[in-house]
Amino acid sequence: MPVQTIKERNAGKVGVVTIGATQEQGGTRTSVVKIGGESSLPFLHFEGEMPNKPVIAMEVVDRVPEEWNDEVKNAFTGVLDNPVAWAKKCVEGCGADLIFLRLQSADPELGNKSPEDCVKTVKDVLAAVGVPLAVVGCGVDEVDNKIIPAVAEACAGENLLLGFASQENYNTIVAACMVHKHNLIAQTPLDINICKQLNILITEMGLTADKIVLDTNIGGLGYGIEYAYSILERGRLGTLQGDRMLAMPTLGTVGFEAWKAKEANVSIEEFPGWGEQKERGILWEAMTATALLQSGLDLLVMRHPEAVKLVQKNIADLMEPSSV
Amino acid sequence: MDKFSVTIMPENLTVYVPQGTNLINAAKTAGIDIESPCGCRGTCGKCQVKIINLGGVDCPDSDYVLACQTRVEKDMVIEAPQFSRLTKHKVLLSSEEKESLLEHGYFKDVEVNPLCKKIYAELDKPDLTDSMSDLDRVRMHLMKNCGIEDVKISISALRKLSNVVREGDFNITLTIVTIKDSAEIINIEAGKPDSPSLGLAVDIGTTTVVVNLIDTENGKIIDSAGTYNKQSAYGSDVISRIVYCDENDNGLELLQKAVIETINELIDTVLKKNKINKSDIPVMVCAGNTVMSHMFLNMPPTFIRLEPYVPGASKYPVVSSKDLGININPDAKVITLPSVASYVGGDITSGVLSTLMSKSELLTLFIDVGTNGELVLGNSDWMVSCSCSAGPAFEGSGITCGMRAMDGAIDWIEIDKESMEVKVRAIGNKKPLGICGSGLIYSLSEMLDSGIIDRAGNILENGSSIRVRMGNEGKEFVLVFAKDSGSGRDVVVTEGDIKNLIRAKGAIFAGIRTMLQQVELDVDAIDRVYIAGGFGNYINITDAVNIGLFPDLPADKYAYIGNSSVHGAMLVLLCQEALYEIEDISDRITYIELSIGNKFMDEFISALFIPHTNLNLFQRCGV
Numbered sequence A: 001m002p003v004q005t006i007k008e009r010n011a012g013k014v015g016v017v018t019i020g021a022t023q024e025q026g027g028t029r030t031s032v033v034k035i036g037g038e039s040s041l042p043f044l045h046f047e048g049e050m051p052n053k054p055v056i057a058m059e060v061v062d063r064v065p066e067e068w069n070d071e072v073k074n075a076f077t078g079v080l081d082n083p084v085a086w087a088k089k090c091v092e093g094c095g096a097d098l099i100f101l102r103l104q105s106a107d108p109e110l111g112n113k114s115p116e117d118c119v120k121t122v123k124d125v126l127a128a129v130g131v132p133l134a135v136v137g138c139g140v141d142e143v144d145n146k147i148i149p150a151v152a153e154a155c156a157g158e159n160l161l162l163g164f165a166s167q168e169n170y171n172t173i174v175a176a177c178m179v180h181k182h183n184l185i186a187q188t189p190l191d192i193n194i195c196k197q198l199n200i201l202i203t204e205m206g207l208t209a210d211k212i213v214l215d216t217n218i219g220g221l222g223y224g225i226e227y228a229y230s231i232l233e234r235g236r237l238g239t240l241q242g243d244r245m246l247a248m249p250t251l252g253t254v255g256f257e258a259w260k261a262k263e264a265n266v267s268i269e270e271f272p273g274w275g276e277q278k279e280r281g282i283l284w285e286a287m288t289a290t291a292l293l294q295s296g297l298d299l300l301v302m303r304h305p306e307a308v309k310l311v312q313k314n315i316a317d318l319m320e321p322s323s324v
Numbered sequence B: 001m002d003k004f005s006v007t008i009m010p011e012n013l014t015v016y017v018p019q020g021t022n023l024i025n026a027a028k029t030a031g032i033d034i035e036s037p038c039g040c041r042g043t044c045g046k047c048q049v050k051i052i053n054l055g056g057v058d059c060p061d062s063d064y065v066l067a068c069q070t071r072v073e074k075d076m077v078i079e080a081p082q083f084s085r086l087t088k089h090k091v092l093l094s095s096e097e098k099e100s101l102l103e104h105g106y107f108k109d110v111e112v113n114p115l116c117k118k119i120y121a122e123l124d125k126p127d128l129t130d131s132m133s134d135l136d137r138v139r140m141h142l143m144k145n146c147g148i149e150d151v152k153i154s155i156s157a158l159r160k161l162s163n164v165v166r167e168g169d170f171n172i173t174l175t176i177v178t179i180k181d182s183a184e185i186i187n188i189e190a191g192k193p194d195s196p197s198l199g200l201a202v203d204i205g206t207t208t209v210v211v212n213l214i215d216t217e218n219g220k221i222i223d224s225a226g227t228y229n230k231q232s233a234y235g236s237d238v239i240s241r242i243v244y245c246d247e248n249d250n251g252l253e254l255l256q257k258a259v260i261e262t263i264n265e266l267i268d269t270v271l272k273k274n275k276i277n278k279s280d281i282p283v284m285v286c287a288g289n290t291v292m293s294h295m296f297l298n299m300p301p302t303f304i305r306l307e308p309y310v311p312g313a314s315k316y317p318v319v320s321s322k323d324l325g326i327n328i329n330p331d332a333k334v335i336t337l338p339s340v341a342s343y344v345g346g347d348i349t350s351g352v353l354s355t356l357m358s359k360s361e362l363l364t365l366f367i368d369v370g371t372n373g374e375l376v377l378g379n380s381d382w383m384v385s386c387s388c389s390a391g392p393a394f395e396g397s398g399i400t401c402g403m404r405a406m407d408g409a410i411d412w413i414e415i416d417k418e419s420m421e422v423k424v425r426a427i428g429n430k431k432p433l434g435i436c437g438s439g440l441i442y443s444l445s446e447m448l449d450s451g452i453i454d455r456a457g458n459i460l461e462n463g464s465s466i467r468v469r470m471g472n473e474g475k476e477f478v479l480v481f482a483k484d485s486g487s488g489r490d491v492v493v494t495e496g497d498i499k500n501l502i503r504a505k506g507a508i509f510a511g512i513r514t515m516l517q518q519v520e521l522d523v524d525a526i527d528r529v530y531i532a533g534g535f536g537n538y539i540n541i542t543d544a545v546n547i548g549l550f551p552d553l554p555a556d557k558y559a560y561i562g563n564s565s566v567h568g569a570m571l572v573l574l575c576q577e578a579l580y581e582i583e584d585i586s587d588r589i590t591y592i593e594l595s596i597g598n599k600f601m602d603e604f605i606s607a608l609f610i611p612h613t614n615l616n617l618f619q620r621c622g623v
Ligand code: FES
Pocket: B035, B036, B037, B038, B039, B040, B041, B042, B043, B044, B045, B046, B047, B066, B067, B068, B069
């Protein structure tokens, strides 16, 4: 009996966001990254288009992240106190598509670095690597409202991805992105409605939809990943049905969430039933990433080189045109 | 116990109260009502007064104190400012109509058949060949001449029967109340009737109580009166009153007493004014939400607020007024209209009866814009209802400068988009004291249009500079500066107020959407929208749609129906069959519990935006 493949006809598609700019485009990047553009559910190549593969941004912090797991720190021995070298290692050693730079030391309690110092760090990293950059602040609104605009101004032309805009605090950063032509991360707390509301607020200020990447706030494996999964799925379904205020590519801080889990960190001595910690931690991060890829994540922010490698392979496999 | 004097300025009224009395109660003794929406818990800050003299010592620059938290320990003189007082309630008093109810659409295909009638009877006189008892004589007459079989008689009527019959030389007037085909003589007068047949319709609202006196023969409202529900002293919303019942030994007793007192006072006023005897009122029909009905009947309301939210009853027995302490004919019948569920009560079934929506094919949405936010959707085939707990924001509660719709309340505002000049209008052409529900809706809509707030309700810095500032509770927008206000204080709308209001309007809209989803219908399927509740009359539809309180439907689909609760009660008074009908309505309405599942929550969050997260839902209003 002939079997007919059932294909969904979709009215909408995810917008494309370009991060970074080459010399001709007014920046200094050697490559740019495009994300989004899907007109089907994740990896259903037979049904629609998926012109851009999901990409991996590796996390670099401008201070030594003491609190990180030793296993992750060991992978970056010798460069942890040097964001420039660290970024280089991510690009050259691990093939990161982007660098995700956290300016944590601007936090009054973690170094209280000035906006000028922050700008210098970003500039140094830009000079050291050719991939596009995502830059986020330290999480203290008043501080971030000073450093991110300074970075935006100093790096005009580089078409950075800047974060985070939230419903409580979005004006300053949106204005900075508009004036200096950067992309923006719109962050919302695991709620599709608030996500949409923030997009409306941002676009009403005048930033266009093709400059916005959504961070719907994921949960790591075992710690609410199912909420993240269904929200991303709802976002994609909404997009495909033509909801333009959800039709932006998505970002997830996979490494940050996965390595918060106890399961990623405790030793085998403590929990013999859980197996070796090193492998377990890496898989915890990789599993978080692969599950969320299935729900439509476009940009994964990751930490461990081994996990990155596994996910890169997974993405490559998934991007093969399916046999259907 | 010692007593101290409390003098209240500017009236200069002095009362003597026991030591330890709080100032709210002291003022009450003097006949001055101070606002106490939080039930004297010291949390609402609406009961402010100034102490100007304490124990003979003047306190010239004293600050405001909370009257509910201040106890009388010495003789004192206080000043109770206008803004702390309950004055006449605009909403309450102006929504009453005076034409005959017989014009009401309800009587198009239903005969008028009042619950109570006066029947003049000329009885055969007894003699030695006809020694039937007086009562049997009356019964015989009613059977032969009026077709009334099996009439009962109240004991008080029976006690005076023999004398009254002879007083009128066997011509008497009987007042008969018929409830569900069972007739009872409630009163007897000698001779011809000297007043029409009367009945009372009462709306027991959480905030206000309204009593209407009806001539049941011609359906006219003879008079009406309304006032605050005295239960407010124990909390402004139903939940805090239930909690009061649970936490105090005689809580229920106090609450019942408070509402009965409120009703009795109103009855008294109306009867005195119209020179009517108590004994001339044989029947009273009451409509109230489920909690009000429970408290009115002295039934414990405890389990209404506990999961799974079960009321003691949704249909209530007919009781004699003497059992409740209502000051009318002691044997008068008191009917409490049936509820649907814990949070959809007799005020709503009564409203549905009066709108005729249960008889019409048109899909009708009934909205009670009040604290409980009850909604009913349906037609003659089906009806669903829910209660979306909008909270008292529209009544001014929980809003920094919020107040009820009374003199001095801002009920309209306009902001010039260029100059940011603000124009306001206050009720009674007074200097503004605060802002009431309709004023709040205008403010939100105007502040959005002029770019002072964003769609999430955040006050933006780039709004008008002198009017936007940092207050004690975050950012605020000044509507009226102190120099132009009636209280000598700035009238402001804070970011917190805005969020509060957005939650209230979000709850109502989310309730509407959730109901529509349950029956899988679109907003456009709604043929008409009835806005009930006294406050409804003052809502500007365009602004209410503009902020996303009501669905974006053509304005001609909307109609204000005022206090439909008391309206329904009056229809029951005028029509015996309506009692069967309203019970049928209460059985037929399906209650939707909004706390189950995540539908409502999802809808609620998406409605926490002006007008809504899905802007497509509001295209007509030109977003
Ligand atoms: S603060 Fe006194 S009554 Fe609310």
